[in-house]
Amino acid sequence: METFEDFLKRILSILFWLLLLSPVIIFPVFFLLIPLLGISVPTTNEFLTALIDPIKGIQLANKYGVGPSSTFFKIAAFPGFTFAALIATITILYERKLIAKVQLRVGPLYAGRFEGVLQPIADLFKLLGKEIVVPEKADKFFFWSAPILSIGLGAALLAVLPLSPNIYIARSDVSLLIPFAIIGFSPLIVLIAAWASSNKFAFIGGLRALHQLVAYEIPMLISVLGVVILSGSLDLISIVESQQQVWFIFPQLLGAIIFYITILSELERVPFDIPEAETELVSGWLTEYTGMHFGLLQLGVYIKFYALSLLFTLLFLGGWYGPAFLPPLAWLLIKLFFVITIVILPRAVMPRLRIDQLIRLGWVWLIVLSFINLFIAVIEVSLGVI
Amino acid sequence: MVFLVISLVTLIAAILSLESRELVYGAVALALSFLGVAAIFILLDALYLAMFQILVYIGSISVLIIFVIMLVRREKWSTIKSGNERIVGIVTALTFFLVIGYVSYNSGLSNIITPNSSIPDFYDIGIQMINDYWLILEVTGLVLAVSVIGALTMAKIERKN
Structure with a gap:
């Protein structure tokens, strides 16, 4: 049993040894390796100035090709990973508070002065401090690779999703297909995690996730095809631009409802949280994951949540269009949080479906309805409504 | 360079999928x-084709293969036969691909001149499919429908017994 004082002593001793050994690492790198390779590095003065003065910092970043307009910055920070992780963190707190309010509880309250706003950060430190337990009979390689793959999948989803006419990482002719192709990897990751855990609850959870995938993936793709027919393009930016007059949720209401249901199913949220049903399967395919492994898997799921809500906003709610008193990005974020709210809300009130009910829903109802939606789109285009 | 790395990864993964003793690794x-x-496909500027390759082959086929592997007992299948059969297999495959490669290298395929226009996108693929290859498209659809109905019938018969 380690007391808090022991913990502090351990951290301080690690710091002491790091400081003591740092010249051994720093001197050869700075005075032998860097002059030999001919890389130019910022001097200490430049670096310290950049830490204090943001404008100097941006100049220094521009000099080394990682400034705000570079591709690296786009991927790592603003429309890309860090922004998505920030939204995901906000979503976690928002979800807990919203469900608590719906169920007449208070939710997280103590971390932070106001209404527990620092709860995600407290959770992060808790997860960082926990021990990572790998089961003895687990397949070590796959067990370690699943959290990394999960976070990689979440980050890859963001590559083509635009936030406003100018803010995007990459633009492509077929940018609508790319997120769907990347989502196709997620059952593979779930199966790898479930199999590598060598735990029966995890394994049953993985098999259930696969059944769920087979039931909803086809209606998900077909429900989006109606939007493609109406806008005549697979490029997300031109799909949004063709909604300047009418948002596609009005002519494509059925498609929007089907896409909403499949989002719930893809994210394994109530009422479709069959793969990780807490009351039956401990925690489904996540059962054996602890500490930061679990944190990375959850972060991957919530980044996927952000990406799919953003996709719904872009496809059906007119993306960044709105009255001109707010900038496009603000409209997009307002609509995004509206979608996140309606995705969260069923968790507060709905019971869980059984797996056979879900499969019946997917194969019997959703596929047929999505084909009907496709015909509605064709009729609307040929009558010239849109 | 990129092509070399990608094709090396592809080939090594393909060999590994045949040779690994653990079926899930395969x-x-x-x-x-x-x-x-x-x-x-992406290197060849065929992004549309690449996305469908990922959707169909990784999103459904390999997931189904893993699904089947997890349901089937391991011991039955993991005996890899060694000795003569493997050598015969390798020699046959090598000869086959050498002959095919020789024939296609010496055919007119290597000096076809493609029209220097822009890269065909998915609009062109759709127009070609509807105009020139509509018969093949419909026959493919018919075959798929027949196979789905057949699978359903077989499932019902098995459930009755």
């Missing part, structure tokens, strides 16, 4: 080699 290696093929 299935994941198969998915990796499908991904390599998709990357080669």
Whole structure:
């Protein structure tokens, strides 16, 4: 049993040894390796100035090709990973508070002065401090690779999703297909995690996730095809631009409802949280994951949540269009949080479906309805409504 | 250079998928080699084709293969036969691909001149499919429908027994 004082002593001793050994690492790198390779590095003065003065910092970043307009910055920070992780963190707190309010509880309250706003950060430190337990009979390689793959999948989803006419990482002719192709990897990751855990609850959870995938993936793709027919393009930016007059949720209401249901199913949220049903399967395919492994898997799921809500906003709610008193990005974020709210809300009130009910829903109802939606789109285009 | 790395990864993953003793490793290696093929499509500027390669081959086929592997007992299948049969197999495959490669290298394929216009996108694929190849498209659809109905009938018969 380690007391808090022991913990502090351990951290301080690690710091002491790091400081003591740092010249051994720093001197050869700075005075032998860097002059030999001919890389130019910022001097200490430049670096310290950049830490204090943001404008100097941006100049220094521009000099080394990682400034705000570079591709690296786009991927790592603003429309890309860090922004998505920030939204995901906000979503976690928002979800807990919203469900608590719906169920007449208070939710997280103590971390932070106001209404527990620092709860995600407290959770992060808790997860960082926990021990990572790998089961003895687990397949070590796959067990370690699943959290990394999960976070990689979440980050890859963001590559083509635009936030406003100018803010995007990459633009492509077929940018609508790319997120769907990347989502196709997620059952593979779930199966790898479930199999590598060598735990029966995890394994049953993985098999259930696969059944769920087979039931909803086809209606998900077909429900989006109606939007493609109406806008005549697979490029997300031109799909949004063709909604300047009418948002596609009005002519494509059925498609929007089907896409909403499949989002719930893809994210394994109530009422479709069959793969990780807490009351039956401990925690489904996540059962054996602890500490930061679990944190990375959850972060991957919530980044996927952000990406799919953003996709719904872009496809059906007119993306960044709105009255001109707010900038496009603000409209997009307002609509995004509206979608996140309606995705969260069923968790507060709905019971869980059984797996056979879900499969019946997917194969019997959703596929047929999505084909009907496709015909509605064709009729609307040929009558010239849109 | 990029092409070399991608094709090396694809080939190694393909060999691994045949040779690995753990069947799940083999299935994941198969998915990796499908991904390599998709990357080669991207190098050829066929992004549309690459996305469908990922959707169909990784999203459904390799997932189904892993599904089947997990349901089937391991001991039955993991005996890899060694000795003569493997050598015969390798020699046959090598001869086959050498002959095919020789024939296609010496045919007119290597000096076809493509029209220097822009890269065909998915609009062109759709127009071609509807105008020139509509018969093949409909026959394919018919075959798929027949196979789905057949599978359903077989499932019902098995449930009755």
